[in-house]
Amino acid sequence: MTLKGKTAVITGSNSGIGLGIAREVAKAGANVILNSFTDSHEDHQLAKSLANEFNVSARYIRADMSDPEDCRALITKAGTCDILINNAGIQHVAPVDEFPIDKWNAIIAINLSSAFHTSAAALPIMRKAGWGRVVNIASAHGLTASPYKSAYIAAKHGVVGLTKTIALETAEEPITANAICPGYVLTPLVEAQIPDQMKAHDMEREEVIKKVMLARQPSREFATVEQLGGTTVFLCSDSAAQITGTTISVDGGWTAL
Numbered sequence: 001m002t003l004k005g006k007t008a009v010i011t012g013s014n015s016g017i018g019l020g021i022a023r024e025v026a027k028a029g030a031n032v033i034l035n036s037f038t039d040s041h042e043d044h045q046l047a048k049s050l051a052n053e054f055n056v057s058a059r060y061i062r063a064d065m066s067d068p069e070d071c072r073a074l075i076t077k078a079g080t081c082d083i084l085i086n087n088a089g090i091q092h093v094a095p096v097d098e099f100p101i102d103k104w105n106a107i108i109a110i111n112l113s114s115a116f117h118t119s120a121a122a123l124p125i126m127r128k129a130g131w132g133r134v135v136n137i138a139s140a141h142g143l144t145a146s147p148y149k150s151a152y153i154a155a156k157h158g159v160v161g162l163t164k165t166i167a168l169e170t171a172e173e174p175i176t177a178n179a180i181c182p183g184y185v186l187t188p189l190v191e192a193q194i195p196d197q198m199k200a201h202d203m204e205r206e207e208v209i210k211k212v213m214l215a216r217q218p219s220r221e222f223a224t225v226e227q228l229g230g231t232t233v234f235l236c237s238d239s240a241a242q243i244t245g246t247t248i249s250v251d252g253g254w255t256a257l
């Protein structure tokens with residue numbers, strides 16, 4: 001599969017899943033635009049190292065996905081956008097009646113509204129180019145719920161709904177829109193929680209992963225950022241041209257329960 005000549009804009013891609021996806025699409029030949037709300041030397045170095053490793057063009061563009069104007073400016077500054085991967089996301093855990101209003105607003109803005117704004121800016125560019133792919137990183141929590149994650153779950157269900165709407169509005173064009181729904185993924189953030197969980201439960205690494213952290217993931221294995229990148233590359237391929245408006249779970253069987 002080659003994505004040579006295509007440009008992928010990946011929101012929230014200076015770490016974790018976004019960076020993993022950026023690496024896989026770059027490996028498939030796409031030029032990449034990395035993004036987060038910071039503007040550090042490391043952010044720009046990340047883009048340089050991707051460009052060198054995969055012989056593609058790569059840039060880092062700062063844009064805060066909680067700000068509608070920044071979301072739209074990211075696409076304008078990218079100049080082109082054949083593949084839009086809406087990945088930026090945050091989490092906060094609290095019961096509904098104690099959920100801080102500012103956290104609710106931030107999660108809805110970053111995890112849901114940003115995908116609306118970037119898509120609104122990118123679709124005319126895709127139409128002009130005569131080809132496009134929107135890949136939204138939702139979650140198993142876009143299809144099921146858990147207590148204490150109201151804003152995240154509302155946002156991720158919203159992302160699935162937004163994906164279906166974009167798919168219907170572009171159905172007669174060579175543009176597709178799909179959502180990937182990961183279960184628990186081994187990112188640096190998750191890796192960092194393992195020592196604390198081992199201490200809290202007095203368990204060895206493998207035991208705490210399988211019995212505590214992956215209690216809802218029947219495979220008892222984390223999904224990997226490479227697998228999510230591979231799923232994204234597939235959705236960008238010609239084989240996936242008739243796959244639109246749907247969700248693909250990468251969750252070790254979580255949503256089959």
Ligand code: NAD
Binds near residue numbers: 088184
């Ligand atoms: P992460 O914290 O490593 O990555 C989140 C990314 O979003 C970072 O690059 C961060 O800088 C960026 N970001 C945060 N706020 C932003 C803002 N205001 N503007 C721009 N960028 C911003 O976490 P991750 O696990 O890689 O999560 C990536 C996506 O995958 C999220 O949407 C998350 O909900 C989803 N997801 C993660 C898991 C998991 O187990 N890790 C499971 C299902 C879904």
